[in-house]
Amino acid sequence: MEPTGDARYAPFRPRLARIVTAVMAVVVVLGTVAVIVAIPELGPGDQIGFALLGALIVWFCWREGSVAALPSPDGLVVRNLMITTRLEWAEVVSVRFGSGRPWVQLDLADGDTLAVMGVQRADGERASAEAQRLATLVAVHTATPRDD
Template identity: 65%
Template sequence: MADGTGTPAEDARLAAPFRPRLARRVTLTVGVVFLALTVALVLAMPGLGPLDAAGFLLFGAAVAWFCWRQASVRAVPDETGLLVRNLLFTRHVTWAQIVSVRFGQGRAWVQLDLADGDTLAVMGVQRADGAFAEQEARRLATLVARRSATPRDD
């Protein structure tokens, strides 16, 4: 994603996907443990009918899927814009659509202000990651500034 404003190594670093650290580890661990405990519970309960066992397993699988989905949130930059995968929805925004990047106090994750007046949460950069999240927010703001710059940038 060389754009002529940085070294190739810097451009590659800027173009790396944005992923949370703490939430990813926690939710993957919780999902695996919950699913394992659900299976152990089904095997340990005497007299559990097949439909009841299937219901327990289906519920355990649903919780594990939710945890996996939370662990897979990210934002992936490309030549045309940013693909934002949040908990339930995935959206691609072009660089020109992004007006600003905000990560002020009280925000759980980065928010993008869009040209149409809307905002878009970027759950791939989460406050729970502390200093790493601050660094990632700055990296995203730098990337947006570089990719949306025009010859006459008013």
Template identity: 60%
Template sequence: MTDASTPFRPRLARAVTLAVGALAVVLTILLLLALPELAALDKAGFALLAVLIAGFCWRQADVRAVPDDEGLTVRNLVLQRRLVWADIVSVRFGHGRPWVQLDLADGTTLAVMGIQRSDGAFANREARRLATLVAQHTATSRDD
């Protein structure tokens, strides 16, 4: 059983991107060791490329949504956004969607890359958990 404040994080995408990032660094090191005749500028270029790939992979692996009593902090690949619970109208995870989508009170939507379709049944459970949290934090005493 998960705690209500447990962050939403992908499993498969996280593992794959961390592995790809590590592989890029290891292969670059092996390449640089295998080709000592490369010019210093070429070596620097290969190293920079490996760092950029690893950085991108780290950022992809670090996507998440963190709930607390006041709201939800969504960290996607590029942006991070803080929402109060009242900002969230609904949680959608329809068939064919790669990740959960939030419908917001201002009429916009926000993807939550922390819950990804590639995680199968786990993702469905996490989407239900998020929808439950939204319902619990936005419930009113009136039935309107």
């Protein structure tokens, strides 16, 4: 799905989560290097183990920081922590963001639900505005001439 120049189709990405995960990734890299350098008793196997563990944690931070929902006139691509889902607009029945939910939830036509981690409550008022923008996109793309 190609991005359009229309601001309605701007990606949905959390702000606070991206900042926190970037800081955590830097801390993990520095901490891993510090442990490897500061403990001379570690053998090569232990050093490789620490490096691999640090790399795994950094990968997880990157994945968390890269969650997003990418809208286009054709549909919505939702990239959550582990799974990326492509939806056509007609598959989305409603958008929910109430009751203290940590992120937006989509109700789908097949009866399933899908979390959209790209809009997170931690972003405060911005998150509410983004949830409304997503609900508006769903309404625009699912309206019919006679919307019963």
